Amino acid sequence: MRVITLLTDFGASDPYVAETKGAILSRCDEAVIIDITHQVEPYNIKQGAFLLLLAYKFFPHDTIHVAVVDPGVGTGRRGLVLKTRNYWFIGPDNGILYPAAADDGLEQYFEIDLEKYPKIGGETFHARDVFGPVAGELAAGLEPAMREVDVESIVKLEILATRFEGDEAQAEILHIDRFGNVVLNIDESGVPGHLRPGCDVMIGLGGKQYRARFVKAYGDLPAGSLLITFGGTGLLEIAVSEGNASSLLRAKPGQKVELRISPSSQ
Numbered sequence: 001m002r003v004i005t006l007l008t009d010f011g012a013s014d015p016y017v018a019e020t021k022g023a024i025l026s027r028c029d030e031a032v033i034i035d036i037t038h039q040v041e042p043y044n045i046k047q048g049a050f051l052l053l054l055a056y057k058f059f060p061h062d063t064i065h066v067a068v069v070d071p072g073v074g075t076g077r078r079g080l081v082l083k084t085r086n087y088w089f090i091g092p093d094n095g096i097l098y099p100a101a102a103d104d105g106l107e108q109y110f111e112i113d114l115e116k117y118p119k120i121g122g123e124t125f126h127a128r129d130v131f132g133p134v135a136g137e138l139a140a141g142l143e144p145a146m147r148e149v150d151v152e153s154i155v156k157l158e159i160l161a162t163r164f165e166g167d168e169a170q171a172e173i174l175h176i177d178r179f180g181n182v183v184l185n186i187d188e189s190g191v192p193g194h195l196r197p198g199c200d201v202m203i204g205l206g207g208k209q210y211r212a213r214f215v216k217a218y219g220d221l222p223a224g225s226l227l228i229t230f231g232g233t234g235l236l237e238i239a240v241s242e243g244n245a246s247s248l249l250r251a252k253p254g255q256k257v258e259l260r261i262s263p264s265s266q
Contacts, residue, residue: 002139003032003063007052008127009040010068016125020066020132027136034059043071047253049096049157050174054233056087056100065100066127066135067091074123079112079130080154081138081146088138090131095157102156109149116145163190167261173253174235180244182251186236186259195261201228203238204258205249211262212238228259 004024010016021033036055040048048069056065063086070077070092078093084104089097093111117130134144162171162185171184195201195214203210203226212226221227223242231237238245238257245251 001030001032002028003034003060004135004139005034005036005055005059005063005065006038007036007040007048007055007065007067008038008069009042009044009048010038010127012038016127019125019128020068023128023132024066024136024139027133027142028139031136031139036065040069041253043069044253045069045071045094045096046157046159047175049099050159052096053099053103053159056089056104059087061086062088064088064090064135064138065097066131067096067100068127068131069096070094070126073126079114079126079134081110081112081134081144082106082154083108083110090135090138092126092131093155095155098154098156099159106151109151109154110144110146111149113145113147159185161185161187161190164192164195164259164261167192167263169259171236171257171259173251173255173257175233175253176246176251180240180246180248181231182238182245182249182257183231183233184236184238184257184259187234188230191236192261200262202258202260202262203228203249204260205251205255208249210249218242 017038024031052067068091080093082089082097082101084101086104089101091097119129137144171186174185175183197216199214201212212228214228218241221241225241227239
C-alpha cells in the first residue's frame with residue numbers, strides 16, 4: 001500500500017474531491033488516500049502552501065503529497081513532481097509545493113508532460129485529469145510522463161518567519177483555523193526570553209488595539225479571555241478561551257499584526 005495525501009481548495013459541496021480520488025484509484029487501487037484539507041480559502045496559494053508545510057512531515061516515508069490550489073489551471077503554468085529526501089510532491093508550478101518540499105530537502109525536479117494526460121470537458125480540472133493520475137502511477141510503481149528540469153526554473157514561494165526586536169514584532173496572519181485561532185509567522189525562536197506566561201501583549205490590527213495575556217494553554221484563562229500562546233503548529237497564535245479570536249479581531253489571512261510586550265507586565 002502507498003499513502004497519498006490530498007490538499008485542495010475544492011470544499012465539500014461538489015464531487016471534485018471524489019473525482020480526483022477516483023482518478024488515483026483507477027491507476028492504483030491499493031492506494032491509501034488521506035485528506036489533509038479541502039477547505040483552503042479559494043485561490044489562496046500561500047495558505048495552501050502553509051497548511052501543506054504543517055502537515056507533510058507526519059506521514060510515512062515515501063508518501064505522495066498532492067496539493068492543488070490552482071487559479072492558473074489551463075494556462076501556461078506547468079505541472080510538477082518534486083522528489084525530496086522522504087516524500088514526493090505533485091501539483092501546479094505556482095509555489096504551493098515549494099515550502100514543504102524545500103523543508104524536507106529537494107533532490108529532483110520534474111515537469112509533467114500535460115499533453116500525455118487526456119482532459120475531460122476542458123482544461124480546468126488538472127487535479128482529476130493530471131495530478132491524480134500521476135500520483136496513482138507513482139503509487140503503482142509506474143513511470144509518469146515527465147522530464148527532469150532545473151531547480152531554478154520552478155516557482156519558489158517563501159513563507160518567511162519574523163521575530164521580536166526588543167519588545168515589538170511586525171507579524172503576518174498565516175492562517176485562521178476552525179476555532180478562530182489566528183496563527184502568526186513567529187515561532188519560539190523569534191520570541192524574547194522575557195515574554196513569560198502572565199505577560200500582557202498589546203495587539204495592533206485594523207487600526208485598533210487589543211490587550212492579550214500570554215499563556216501556556218487556552219484553558220489557563222476564563223472563557224472569553226483574549227490570549228496569545230504557542231499552538232500545535234509551533235507558531236504564536238492569538239486566541240480567545242472557548243471563543244473565536246478571528247471574529248473578535250475581524251482578522252483575515254495576509255493581514256499585518258503589530259505586537260508589543262507591555263512593560264508593566266514584565
